[in-house]
Amino acid sequence: MLKVNGINAFYGKIQVLKSISLEVEEGSIVTILGANGAGKTTTMKTISGLLKPQAGSIQFQGQDVTGLRPDQLLRKGVALVPEGRQILSGMTVLENLEMGAYHRKDNEIAQDIKNVMERFPILEERQKQLGGTLSGGQQQMLAIARAILSKPKLLLLDEPSMGLAPLIVADIFKIITEINEAGTTVLLVEQNARQALKISDYGYVLETGKMVAEGSSQKLLNDPRIMEAYLGRKSS
Ligand SMILES: Nc1ncnc2c1ncn2[C@@H]1O[C@H](COP(=O)(O)OP(=O)(O)O)[C@@H](O)[C@H]1O
Numbered sequence: 001m002l003k004v005n006g007i008n009a010f011y012g013k014i015q016v017l018k019s020i021s022l023e024v025e026e027g028s029i030v031t032i033l034g035a036n037g038a039g040k041t042t043t044m045k046t047i048s049g050l051l052k053p054q055a056g057s058i059q060f061q062g063q064d065v066t067g068l069r070p071d072q073l074l075r076k077g078v079a080l081v082p083e084g085r086q087i088l089s090g091m092t093v094l095e096n097l098e099m100g101a102y103h104r105k106d107n108e109i110a111q112d113i114k115n116v117m118e119r120f121p122i123l124e125e126r127q128k129q130l131g132g133t134l135s136g137g138q139q140q141m142l143a144i145a146r147a148i149l150s151k152p153k154l155l156l157l158d159e160p161s162m163g164l165a166p167l168i169v170a171d172i173f174k175i176i177t178e179i180n181e182a183g184t185t186v187l188l189v190e191q192n193a194r195q196a197l198k199i200s201d202y203g204y205v206l207e208t209g210k211m212v213a214e215g216s217s218q219k220l221l222n223d224p225r226i227m228e229a230y231l232g233r234k235s236s
Pocket residue numbers: 011016034035036037038039040041042043
């Protein structure tokens with residue numbers, strides 16, 4: 001579904017991505033692991049069109065989408081839930097959800113918002129509250145729900161569990177699994193490596209802008225070298 005081929009990305013003169021390649025098969029969950037500063041967010045920004053690669057190509061569903069803008073990619077079915085959530089804190093929960101569907105022209109938006117609220121009852125309860133008054137976990141759910149309302153084929157999630165309490169983290173991983181089971185392909189960036197691999201099919205390890213390892217999630221989970229170097233933080 002997604003093929004990233006040898007992309008380079010720079011901030012000014014500093015090269016942050018050095019010929020990154022990765023593939024995401026339709027229907028799968030793929031995780032990118034890596035320490036702080038490895039280039040994970042930059043990779044997600046490049047795939048979602050926020051940053052233009054200086055070399056390499058990106059293919060989505062067999063089409064060359066290299067250099068397209070985020071709104072063009074969104075229309076093709078690529079949605080990003082950015083790091084740090086970035087919901088609109090001065091708008092209500094409902095308005096935030098409506099923003100997720102702003103580019104759609106079909107008549108199912110109201111029904112889809114209803115469905116999303118059924119799935120995230122807390123968002124229904126708080127629909128008139130400002131986004132900024134939600135807790136971190138609720139904001140993350142809102143960010144994910146908003147992305148779902150764009151009806152993505154590929155959902156990019158940049159550290160969705162960051163800064164959340166363990167119980168909420170478990171919820172978030174469960175939600176990601178459910179979204180995938182409902183037919184959406186997922187590319188996930190996580191520091192919570194063990195839990196991320198447990199729900200993933202395949203994983204990549206990024207180190208200072210280069211892919212240094214890849215393999216099935218099972219293989220990565222069972223590789224002591226990788227566990228020690230990249231899966232650092234222990235969790236269940
Ligand atoms: N807007 C920016 N301007 C300049 N350098 C940046 C910017 N954003 C990130 N960087 C640098 O690029 C590198 C990769 O960052 P990032 O992709 O955010 O890593 P990660 O998400 O893996 O923590 C880091 O060295 C970071 O300091």
